[in-house]
Amino acid sequence: MEPRKLRVAVHKFxxxxxxxxxxxxxxxxxxxxxxxxxxVHFAELGPMDPEAEVDVAFIEGSVCTREEGxxxxxxxxxxxxxxxxxxxxxxxxxxxxxxLADGEAWLNEIYPRREYLDALATATPLSEEVTVDLAIWGCxxxxxxxxxxxAELERGLTPRLPDDPLCLECKxxxxxxxxVTQGRPCLGPVTRGxxxxxxPRFGRDCYGCFGPSEHPNTEALGRRFEGLGLIDAAxxxxxxxxxxxxxxxxxAGLRWGGRPACx
Amino acid sequence: xxxxxxxxxxxxxxxxxxxxxxxLRIEDDAITELRLRIxxxxxxxxxxxxxxxxxxxxxxxxxxCGICPVAYQVSAARAFEALFAIELPPxxxxxxxxxxxxxxxxxxxxxxxxxAAPDFLGAPDATALAHSHPxxxxxxxxxxxxxxxxxxxxxxxxVHPVGLKVGGFHRLPEADAVAELVGALEAALxxxxxxxxxxxxxxxxxxxxxxxCLALDDPEGYPITGSTCLTSDGNRFSxxxxxxxxxxxxxxxxxxxxxxxxxxxxxxxxxxxLNLHHQRLPEAIQALINEIGLTLPSGNPxxxxxxxxxxxxxxxxxxxxxxxxxxxxxxxxxxxxxxxxAGTGFGASxxxxxxxxxxxxxxxxxxxxxxxxxxxxAQNQERIEEDLRLELTRFGLHxxxxxxxxHAEQIIRNYDPCISCATHFLELRIRR
Numbered sequence: 016m017e018p019r020k021l022r023v024a025v026h027k028f029x030x031x032x033x034x035x036x037x038x039x040x041x042x043x044x045x046x047x048x049x050x051x052x053x054x055v056h057f058a059e060l061g062p063m064d065p066e067a068e069v070d071v072a073f074i075e076g077s078v079c080t081r082e083e084g085x086x087x088x089x090x091x092x093x094x095x096x097x098x099x100x101x102x103x104x105x106x107x108x109x110x111x112x113x114x115l116a117d118g119e120a121w122l123n124e125i126y127p128r129r130e131y132l133d134a135l136a137t138a139t140p141l142s143e144e145v146t147v148d149l150a151i152w153g154c155x156x157x158x159x160x161x162x163x164x165x166a167e168l169e170r171g172l173t174p175r176l177p178d179d180p181l182c183l184e185c186k187x188x189x190x191x192x193x194x195v196t197q198g199r200p201c202l203g204p205v206t207r208g209x210x211x212x213x214x215p216r217f218g219r220d221c222y223g224c225f226g227p228s229e230h231p232n233t234e235a236l237g238r239r240f241e242g243l244g245l246i247d248a249a250x251x252x253x254x255x256x257x258x259x260x261x262x263x264x265x266x267a268g269l270r271w272g273g274r275p276a277c278x
Numbered sequence: 279x280x281x282x283x284x285x286x287x288x289x290x291x292x293x294x295x296x297x298x299x300x301x302l303r304i305e306d307d308a309i310t311e312l313r314l315r316i317x318x319x320x321x322x323x324x325x326x327x328x329x330x331x332x333x334x335x336x337x338x339x340x341x342x343c344g345i346c347p348v349a350y351q352v353s354a355a356r357a358f359e360a361l362f363a364i365e366l367p368p369x370x371x372x373x374x375x376x377x378x379x380x381x382x383x384x385x386x387x388x389x390x391x392x393x394a395a396p397d398f399l400g401a402p403d404a405t406a407l408a409h410s411h412p413x414x415x416x417x418x419x420x421x422x423x424x425x426x427x428x429x430x431x432x433x434x435x436x437v438h439p440v441g442l443k444v445g446g447f448h449r450l451p452e453a454d455a456v457a458e459l460v461g462a463l464e465a466a467l468x469x470x471x472x473x474x475x476x477x478x479x480x481x482x483x484x485x486x487x488x489x490x491c492l493a494l495d496d497p498e499g500y501p502i503t504g505s506t507c508l509t510s511d512g513n514r515f516s517x518x519x520x521x522x523x524x525x526x527x528x529x530x531x532x533x534x535x536x537x538x539x540x541x542x543x544x545x546x547x548x549x550x551x552l553n554l555h556h557q558r559l560p561e562a563i564q565a566l567i568n569e570i571g572l573t574l575p576s577g578n579p580x581x582x583x584x585x586x587x588x589x590x591x592x593x594x595x596x597x598x599x600x601x602x603x604x605x606x607x608x609x610x611x612x613x614x615x616x617x618x619x620a621g622t623g624f625g626a627s628x629x630x631x632x633x634x635x636x637x638x639x640x641x642x643x644x645x646x647x648x649x650x651x652x653x654x655x656a657q658n659q660e661r662i663e664e665d666l667r668l669e670l671t672r673f674g675l676h677x678x679x680x681x682x683x684x685h686a687e688q689i690i691r692n693y694d695p696c697i698s699c700a701t702h703f704l705e706l707r708i709r710r
Contacts (some may be wrong), residue, residue, distance in 0.1 A: 029319040032696075033344020033437040039392060040384075040426055040436065042419040049405040061396065061403025079319035109341050112326040121325040131530045134320050155344060155437040213434035217441050218612075219448045222337060224438070252330065257341070275329055 021169055022069040024056035025100075026090060028076025028083045029110060029138065034101035035059055035075055037158035044162060051169065068093045071168055073161075077103040077110060077260075078139040091145040096168065099141045100161070102154035106226050107260030109154075110138040114260060115274045140260050149174055154224040154257045157209050177208060180228040181221055184208035190215040200240045200253055205231035205263070226258040233267035248275045284679055298695070300666075300686055301531070307675050314663050314690065316534040316655075324649045332358040332444045332618070332644055339636070339651070340438045343696055345388070348381040348429060349629030351442045353636040356503060358444045361623025361640060362616030369609035370446045371498070373432065376600040377442070378502050378627065379593035380428030383421060384436060385630035386548070386586040386593075389694045390477070391418030394583055397688045398480040414476065417469055421590060424466055428597055431459055446613030453608070456601050463598040470591040471566060477587035478570035482580040487668055489577070489661060491550035492539055494628055500558045500592060501551055503627045508554055509539065510575065517626045520635050524652060534656045543660035546632025547693065548585035549576065563592055579665055582692050586630075618644025629654055631696050655695045662693050 025035060038045055039059065054060060055067045065086075072094035078084050091097055099105040107114065113121055118136030123129050141147050151160055160176055167174040181203035185192065190212045194201040201220035203212075207228040214221045227233075233254065240250045248271075255268035268274075284304045298318070303311035323342055327335050332354075339354045340347035352374060359366065366374070392404040395414070401407045408415045426436035431451050433439020441447050490511055494504035505517050515523055526535040538544070553575035556567065567574065572584060620642045626635045632654030639648040669689050670682065677685070 029321055031341050031344040031347075033341070033347070036344050036437050039388060040422070042423050043416070046405060046408045046415070046419075049408075054405075060392065060405070079321065083319065109323075109326065109338060110321040113322055116326070118322070121322045122320065125320065125322060125324055126528060128528050128530070131528060132320060132533055134533070138321070154341065155435070211434070213440050217434055217449045219440065219443075252334065256334070256338075 021052045021071055021165070022055050022067070023052045023165070024065070024067065024069045024072045024090070024094070025054070025058075025060075026056065026065065026072060026074045026086075027058065028074060028087070028104065029079035030076030030101070030103045030108065032059070032075070033155040034103075034153075037100075037156050037161045041158055041162070048162070048165065052165065065090075066093065069095070071096045071098065071165070073098045073100045074104050074141055075100045077107045078141065078144060079110065079135055079137075080133045081135065082133055084135075084144060087141060087144055096148045097141075097145065098149045098151060098164065099147045100151050101156045102152065102224060102226065102257050103138075104141050105147075105150040105152055105261075106258040106264075107138045107140045109257055109259075111140070111260035112255065112274065113138060115255060115265075115268075138260070149176075151176065152207055152226040153209055157211070160209060178229040179208060180204055180231070181206045181208045181210070181212060181215075181225070184210075184212040185215050188212045188216065191218075193218065193220045194239075198243050200243060200245055200250070202236070202253060205233050205236050222256055223253070223264065224257045226261050227263035231263045233263055234270070237267055237271055247272045251275065300690065302670075302682070302686065304675050309667055309670065309675065312663055312667055313531040314659060314666070316532040316659070318533055320533050324651060327649050328646050330646055332640075332646075335638070335646060335649075336443060337438075337440075342651070342653070344437050345385050345696055346381055346629045346631065346634075347438050348378055348433075348442070349627055349634050351439075352378060352503065352627045353625045353629075353634045354638070355442060355444050355625065356627065357623040357625030357636045357638050358644075359616065359623075360505075360625060361621050361638065362444075362618060362644070364445050364614050364616040366446060366614065367609065369604065369607060370613070372600045372603055373447065373450075373609065374442075375498060375502055376597045376604075377429060377432040379597035379600075380425045380432075380436070382593040382630050383425030383590050383597075384429065385425070386590050387418050387422035387425060389630075390473075390583060390586055391415055391422070393694070394691060397691065398482070417473065421466065421469065421473065424462060424594070427462070428459060431455055443613055445615055446609075446611070448612065450609055450612045451604075453605060456605055460598050460601045460605070463594050463601070466594055467591070470587075470594050474566055474584070474587045474591050475570060477584045478572065480583070482578070482583065483669070483673075484578065485580075485669065485672060486577040487579060487665065489579075489664075490539060490542060490544040491553045491575070492544050492546050492633060492657075493551045493554045494626055494633060496628075500555050500596070501628050505624075505626070507626075507633070509544070510550075510554060513540075517624045517635060520624070520626070520652070521637075521650075524635075524657070526652060526656065532659065534659060536659045537652065537657045538660060539657075543664050544657070545579075545661050546654050546657050547582060548589050548630070548632075549579065549582040550632060551628060552576075552581075552585040552588060559588075559592060560595065563588060563595075566591065579669075579689075580692055582694070586694075618642070631655060631694055632657060653696075655693075658693050658695065662690055662695065665689055
């Protein structure tokens with residue numbers, strides 16, 4: 016007997032849509048996958064059944080409205096395995112920078128009629144509200160990791176993704192170290208690999224879009240940045256960027272003074 | 279007289295980028311309420327980029343939209359280049375334009391095949407079309423992949439690429455990789471010709487509306503970047519005067535601002551560009567437009583799909599031309615440095631969905647003190663609501679709720695609204 020197809024949902028919360036493109040940009044691989052699994056909910060592709068019971072739920076985006084908070088609870092209750100897809104879902108994303116400022120004041124500054132909006136003053140990673148079974152990091156996620164995770168779930172395995180620092184990926188790919196050779200404030204030593212060491216291969220320092228690696232020594236790296244001549248505010252900006260709600264990066268950013276007040 | 283009242287709710291619009299809904303109330307065969315609700319939560323980009331240096335901003339604004347990050351990066355980079363008086367040599371502007379072509383190809387191919395085509399071919403979604411029309415879908419996916427490959431050449435990945443910076447690029451592409459891609463782009467031209475011919479065979483609704491078009495006027499040719507705006511009423515103004523012509527306002531039912539051009543709804547995007555600038559397309563493409571019998575300018579909003587197919591064909595040839603040029607005359611440096619200063623910079627480019635305008639104020643260190651971004655979907659919202667009112671009435675409000683809902687979704691989807699871009703898309707609620 017053929018094994019039952021996995022029932023898969025792809026949900027979207029506050030985000031740029033970029034992580035869903037791991038599916039929509041996959042071409043033939045997406046068509047092949049859609050034969051192997053049942054996409055029961057994936058609004059951008061077409062199927063719509065947000066309340067369906069599923070085996071695997073991918074969620075892109077962070078929780079930025081009361082409605083999203085409620086929807087997250089309903090999805091969790093109907094999903095066997097819940098995956099946070101990308102930086103926003105896993106660590107708040109860029110929009111979590113409001114958590115370090117007066118989010119309510121920002122809403123009032125941009126929108127003349129704040130009362131028209133169901134918007135929270137904070138952007139929250141999924142794991143702060145529900146149990147997340149697997150986090151796929153990255154802004155955006157690496158599509159190969161997404162397809163690998165689905166393949167492992169189809170075989171009944173518990174997927175795991177590497178969390179060692181980008182430095183190892185740089186070495187494997189023979190990328191020249193931008194920190195050592197150019198004195199650039201590269202976040203590679205404290206950022207998990209998975210992107211393919213893109214930035215160093217483009218001659219620029221890693222800006223941490225895959226989030227903190229295992230045991231990140233942000234203290235030592237921050238001091239190294241001081242030695243490169245970076246002022247505190249510049250060091251804080253390095254850590255408080257795409258994954259500012261990841262505890263390791265948030266604490267490091269705060270250690271160097273947090274988000275400076277607007278000049 | 280029997281009073282007939284229908285309420286239609288589309289709670290979440292499928293096959294659009296981002297999240298939105300439509301609420302429609304029909305009473306006695308007249309639309310009494312029509313609201314396109316965008317409920318993409320505000321992410322407050324314009325606030326959190328304050329205090330960041332220009333190259334951070336280039337990486338940050340990319341995250342407004344995963345489908346058109348290059349447009350955001352280019353508009354931002356151009357604003358800071360204007361502010362710091364950095365003039366890019368033609369070699370670098372050519373490479374920027376080639377990278378931008380990649381985003382048009384990728385985004386338009388995704389829209390035509392994965393989002394729009396099911397409407398016209400009677401399928402629920404693209405995976406069903408892969409069975410009923412395999413050759414069409416496979417061709418579309420090949421073109422989409424080629425667009426992504428072009429972006430990767432310059433930025434390592436097609437979503438939030440890492441190669442672009444203020445003053446140029448972090449790294450120049452290698453000649454071997456460029457030559458290989460030129461071959462692939464040129465080899466795809468016959469498929470793109472076929473795509474344009476196929477787009478003309480789709481059962482697009484035939485109708486005529488009157489609307490104002492707005493697009494950039496690009497000294498390089500068919501508009502991708504530029505510092506001057508052109509309207510179909512014959513008005514021309516600098517991007518520095520954009521705020522005195524385009525007025526944004528908030529409506530209760532949407533997190534995206536709405537916008538008027540000189541007090542009226544207007545259209546940006548592929549059809550606006552084609553209507554205004556079709557004479558600037560190469561002869562081979564103008565011949566193709568004549569062959570399919572498309573009369574320009576067109577007042578049929580559904581010709582947006584045809585315009586996307588034409589722009590894919592254009593972007594393939596244009597990128598191949600620019601990359602050949604680069605192979606003959608390589609750029610000397612990947613970027614040009616500027617000196618940060620206080621001031622205000624404006625930058626604009628033609629995102630796949632239309633004109634994308636940025637303004638940044640900076641302090642003496644070049645750090646952002648104030649930012650304003652007007653994305654294309656916000657600009658098109660009033661036009662979409664106007665189109666819905668006209669087209670649903672013409673289509674016939676006597677149709678049952680399901681038929682009306684499907685037709686309304688098709689009208690909205692035709693604008694390829696990118697709701698994430700609206701920084702802030704569709705659920706249909708029809709009430710009668």
